[in-house]
Amino acid sequence: MSQKAVELGYNHYFTVDDLDLTEDQKEQVLEFLARKLWLIIEESSGDPDYHHKSYDPLIIEGNTAHSYVFNLGGGRHHNFDSLVDLEDKLLKDTIRRIKDNLWWQGYYE
16 A cells, blocks of 8 residues: 555545656556556457557657547547546546447447
């Protein structure tokens, strides 16, 4: 358990901005998270090479996210207002894709 969790008595990390990290480190966390979310999306699809795009799920450059994997507003280059905004877009697209995958497999209505 982190020292902060011990002090507070709960996990207080709700967004990437809650992490005691530099902006660069927070960007790395989101790039890592994007790769893991993509693996979850692939697994929920039933196809181990879903869309053949796992090589490049997300690269952050300034206030632009480069991704063919996530639908963050069309195309490969996606503007975002903040890292929390990008985090929210990643999660929303992941949830949408998992629901779509489960619907296609007949598990979700």
